[in-house]
Amino acid sequence: MAVVEGGFKALDEKSLIEYIRTTPVLSSLLGNDPEDLTIKEVGDGNLNFVYIVTSPSGGSFVIKQAVPYIRCIGESWPMTKERAYYEALTLKEHGRLCPAHVPEVYHFDRPLSLIAMCYLKPPHIILRKGLIVGIEYPLLAEHLSEYMARTLFFTSLLYHSTTDHKREVAEYCGNVDLCRLTEQVVFSDPYKVSQYNHWTSPYLDDDAEAIREDDELKVEVAGLKSMFCERAQALIHGDLHTGSIMVTTESTQVIDPEFAFYGPMGFDIGALLGNLILAFFSQDGHAGNEIDRDAYKQWILKTIEDIWNFFYRKFISFWNEHKNGKGEAYLFDIYKKPELWLLVQKKYMKDLFHDSLGFGAAKMIRRIVGVAHVEDFESITDAKRRAYCEHRALEFAKLLLKERRRFNTIEEIIVAIKESP
Amino acid sequence: MAVVEGGFKALDEKSLIEYIRTTPVLSSLLGNDPEDLTIKEVGDGNLNFVYIVTSPSGGSFVIKQAVPYIRCIGESWPMTKERAYYEALTLKEHGRLCPAHVPEVYHFDRPLSLIAMCYLKPPHIILRKGLIVGIEYPLLAEHLSEYMARTLFFTSLLYHSTTDHKREVAEYCGNVDLCRLTEQVVFSDPYKVSQYNHWTSPYLDDDAEAIREDDELKVEVAGLKSMFCERAQALIHGDLHTGSIMVTTESTQVIDPEFAFYGPMGFDIGALLGNLILAFFSQDGHAGNEIDRDAYKQWILKTIEDIWNFFYRKFISFWNEHKNGKGEAYLFDIYKKPELWLLVQKKYMKDLFHDSLGFGAAKMIRRIVGVAHVEDFESITDAKRRAYCEHRALEFAKLLLKERRRFNTIEEIIVAIKESP
Ligand SMILES: Nc1ncnc2c1ncn2[C@@H]1O[C@H](COP(=O)(O)OP(=O)(O)O)[C@@H](O)[C@H]1O
Ligand SMILES: Nc1ncnc2c1ncn2[C@@H]1O[C@H](COP(=O)(O)OP(=O)(O)O)[C@@H](O)[C@H]1O
Ligand SMILES: [Mg+2]
Ligand SMILES: [Mg+2]
Ligand SMILES: [Mg+2]
Ligand SMILES: [Mg+2]
Ligand SMILES: [Mg+2]
Incomplete structure (x- = not known):
């Protein structure tokens, strides 16, 4: 279930497809081919949700979304979703200073606390x-x-x-x-x-x-x-x-x-x-x-x-x-x-x-x-x-x-x- | 001569009287008696202008104004007049924490970088x-x-x-x-x-x-x-x-x-x-x-x-x-x-x-x-x-x-x- 609050909405695989379809910078990365997307949630970290998005044409990216709590603990430990803003800011700044070792940020949506970035493909x-x-x-x-x-x-x-x-x-x-x-x-x-x-x-x-x-x-x-x-x-x-x-x-x-x-x-x-x-x-x-x-x-x-x-x-x-x-x-x-x-x-x-x-x-x-x-x-x-x-x-x-x-x-x-x- | 810039105006004794007259919080401190004011510039510091303002009724305050340069050097060494904002903020905060040893701030005018504060009378x-x-x-x-x-x-x-x-x-x-x-x-x-x-x-x-x-x-x-x-x-x-x-x-x-x-x-x-x-x-x-x-x-x-x-x-x-x-x-x-x-x-x-x-x-x-x-x-x-x-x-x-x-x-x-x- 999506949590809605001040423009924020925790996405799931279905609403993520809709989001990508209506966000030109993202759909164009997939060759404007957002029909047969594969979406896989892989977040194994402690705090956030991470989705790998790939399209048949070979386009791909990762979507990371922060939710207003600590994922591995649950809603009982609230945590500002504004952390995504600082993550995006830092990925860009550290990426500017050291592009060889930081994934590129394609898109940041502050109300949704959502970052789209380069998918680090296997064998990563x-x-x-x-x-x-x-x-x-x-x-x-x-x-x-x-x-x-x-x-x-x-x-x-x-x-x-x-x-x-x-x-x-x-x-x-x-x-x-x-x-x-x-x-x-x-x-x-x-x-x-x-x-x-x-x-x-x-x-x-x-x-x-x-x-x-x-x-x-x-x-x-x-x-x-x-x-x-x-x-x-x-x-x-x-x-x-x-x-x-x-x-x-x-x-x-x-x-x-x-x-x-x-x-x-x-x-x-x-x-x-x-x-x-x-x-x-x-x-x-x-x-x-x-x-x-x-x-x-x-x-x-x-x-x-x-x-x-x-x-x-x-x-x-x-x-x-x-x-x-x-x-x-x-x-x-x-x-x-x-x-x-x-x-x-x-x-x-x-x-x-x-x-x-x-x-x-x-x-x-x-x-x-x-x-x-x-x-x-x-x-x-x-x-x-x-x-x-x-x-x-x-x-x-x-x-x-x-x-x-x-x-x-x-x-x-x-x-x-x-x-x- | 007064320097005018973005609402700022370096005051002199004459324009200061006008300013006090049209600023109720100040004129009331002087018993609304701003006709026979005495104004004396006493700034002996390095950076700013300081005026002692007294009225016959016994009311008084000090006016400190920052100018956009370092006074003792001159306009050749520019220095933000926003320093007055931090001075006022700190007088208030330190004054809240230690009122016995910090003069009270009566009024702060940010565009003019002007602070009105308690006059520390002689023998200070x-x-x-x-x-x-x-x-x-x-x-x-x-x-x-x-x-x-x-x-x-x-x-x-x-x-x-x-x-x-x-x-x-x-x-x-x-x-x-x-x-x-x-x-x-x-x-x-x-x-x-x-x-x-x-x-x-x-x-x-x-x-x-x-x-x-x-x-x-x-x-x-x-x-x-x-x-x-x-x-x-x-x-x-x-x-x-x-x-x-x-x-x-x-x-x-x-x-x-x-x-x-x-x-x-x-x-x-x-x-x-x-x-x-x-x-x-x-x-x-x-x-x-x-x-x-x-x-x-x-x-x-x-x-x-x-x-x-x-x-x-x-x-x-x-x-x-x-x-x-x-x-x-x-x-x-x-x-x-x-x-x-x-x-x-x-x-x-x-x-x-x-x-x-x-x-x-x-x-x-x-x-x-x-x-x-x-x-x-x-x-x-x-x-x-x-x-x-x-x-x-x-x-x-x-x-x-x-x-x-x-x-x-x-x-x-x-x-x-x-x-x-
Ligand atoms: N850009 C990426 N490319 C591929 N996999 C990623 C990428 N970003 C995150 N992941 C996967 O998602 C997991 C969680 O991501 P992470 O940014 O560490 O989230 P958290 O903040 O929740 O710890 C990572 O351990 C990794 O497996
Ligand atoms: N509240 C006050 N009461 C009486 N005299 C003051 C007061 N504030 C400043 N003065 C006088 O003005 C002088 C300069 O003030 P100061 O705040 O030190 O300015 P500057 O920032 O230019 O050094 C002080 O040395 C003091 O003689
Ligand atoms: Mg992590
Ligand atoms: Mg993390
Ligand atoms: Mg890179
Ligand atoms: Mg001084
Ligand atoms: Mg000083």
Whole structure:
């Protein structure tokens, strides 16, 4: 049944056909042949409805519609459908900055909270699913470091004038409800008793309690939460886990930036690294008699290492390239002495590294003891084995969150992951 | 001559009388007796025009009008007159939070960028002038700590919900041109060659150059500048020096928040402490045969000490009082264990202390080698003697900026000031 409210109407397959027929930009994408459309709802995400639309003539697109609640919970957890506006805005802006890794937006209908975008055809699959079955993506680190370096650098004050920056910051303040959701599910609920929290019980009951009782951990989380709420460093994706990335061995596409806002860069980098570390710790749950995951674990670690190192190199190279631009943060005139230029860049990247490790760790923790878990672990059917993998990931995340400042390079992180008990 | 542009008209004494006559809220404040008004332009600030309006019946108010340029430089440095909008908004908001120390706004005319507010009658004078002549204000620390604790606490995420916070942050993003001015004159120009910089030459030529060549200092300044640009911690006054405060021995009133925006709290606290430290170092330039400033220097130091300590106590007490409110940053449910509660508060205040010292030092430096100097030093007519005072202040500011993290209490700062060579 369609919900109608202020011009909004939740579409179903039938009303979607009618919508496409009467929307020229969409029907023309299908060769004006909207009679024999195939429509398939594929939304496996947490929040929205996603339809793949294809026509016999070969035309296709994806329709994503936000509804005024959280899909996986139901109408009992209302959530503004205006998130679709910020998603469309960000797909366009990140797409402008990095067209190779962001699907093109064809159409946005604000009253309907509906986005039509490029259909990422098979063999594109969600990266998380590829990681679970053990597929190597040789270009993944190259592509994702490029995406992050471009989207983060070019929306930061290293490139923006203050005027451009504040205008964009103000615009994205409107996506506050999605920020609040993150504040709650990432930075608050896992550290207190909350009705939505769950974990692999009874095995992790003590682990969950230990997190709620870990003062040092909670002090660190408070610092990260304040940074998330206060620091408008760049236009971040806001939900950059391995379920927001679609891949083939040649292509890497970032979808689903509905949580986007001006926040700390480390939140995106950390989301990605943290979810790859979760993938790493889940591998022992997938290894079996026939499949040995040792080589694959090495590939994941190498990918983590490359993502940061490639990101670092690309980000610095954009910075050098635009050192005489209108970016307000480090005026070249002040910092041009070569050793000083190197020094401020090193410091910037060191702080960003530590932010990323902190946010990454927080994202790991919330996926194990919070409301929304990850398929990497959920697909391990044996609960005891799953709990073992989760426990190791949790211990590593706690260490990372508390001691991140003593790590100087991503290689040291890789060593720590390998040595984790 | 009046400049007319989009409903704007720079008023003079004559057109101001006409304006008052035709604006009921104003004429009624004067007992509807606008015939024998006395109008006196008293603007001694850098940016705007200020008129004191009094009537024979005893009614009075102050009219402040922004013009579309920086008054002390002239029309060659344009500056949005919309600053008056943010000043009025902030006078009202800070006035609501701390009515005892903010003059009441009677009327705001946006097209004219004109604010009518309470006239702070004699013996109110600008605090900076009182500090120059050596007047003690026994309630100053009490009042200013109250003003800062109230305005900063109640506009931070310790009190605000995220929703309230982001709405306000977005609104104040519009005051970007004033933020840009601060970025330039506080965080950039003093650290490079700039046409507007000046200093007591030739005595401080080497000092000015040393600042431009001090890599460690410039790294620290970059961090503070980014914090200023990115961190929406609270609604700060943005220009809280001793020239933005009017005082009598009983009353303390904060005026001129045209630079207000959501920024780091330490910028306000630092502006105040830094300007008091400047006042301290200027005293030796005012001391003479007849006047001994030793006792007065002690009073300034005690005031600095009290401001921070009283602020600390009041801020923490607001935090405790509202621990169960809608403030998003530290949910009581997570941090309620008494020793943890103390720990997070201590950490928060320690970080704020270090931010304040850093910003305070930056504000000191810019007043000695940047575009806008302070009367504390400018009124020392003997250039060599002035340079000596400025040099000591500059050396202390550099130390503070670079080594602020090794200071744990304000008492340690006082000792360092006293021991400064
Ligand atoms: N452009 C696209 N091309 C192909 N499949 C897509 C596309 N966008 C989304 N999907 C599919 O829909 C699923 C849910 O999309 P997503 O944007 O993540 O929605 P949610 O916001 O609900 O998480 C994805 O996991 C993916 O399988
Ligand atoms: N409400 C007031 N009552 C009395 N005098 C005032 C008042 N507001 C401003 N003044 C006088 O006008 C001067 C300039 O005001 P200010 O608001 O600081 O302007 P500017 O923004 O140009 O610095 C102050 O230094 C003070 O002497
Ligand atoms: Mg998704
Ligand atoms: Mg593309
Ligand atoms: Mg989503
Ligand atoms: Mg002023
Ligand atoms: Mg002013």
